Amino acid sequence: MSRLIVIGGGWAGCSAALAAAKKGLAVTLIERTDRLLGSGLVGGIMRNNGRFTAAEELKLMGAGEFVDLTD
Structure with missing residues (x-):
């Protein structure tokens, strides 16, 4: 492998x-x-007060599996 x-x-x-x-x-x-996730986390793109603020947009752009893995 x-x-x-x-x-x-x-x-x-x-x-x-x-x-x-x-x-x-x-x-x-x-x-x-x-x-x-570096600046994505720091900037609140992924989590803001315990929730994903951009999760739906990311899923629409094809990052659904990635969002699920990092949750």
């Missing part, structure tokens, strides 16, 4: 890791902080 190491757990890194895992690669995601 092929292996992939993704460095950075922001939007791009998480998306790359998910896509690679769906293709059958063994993925290791390395993030320097204790949170995924």
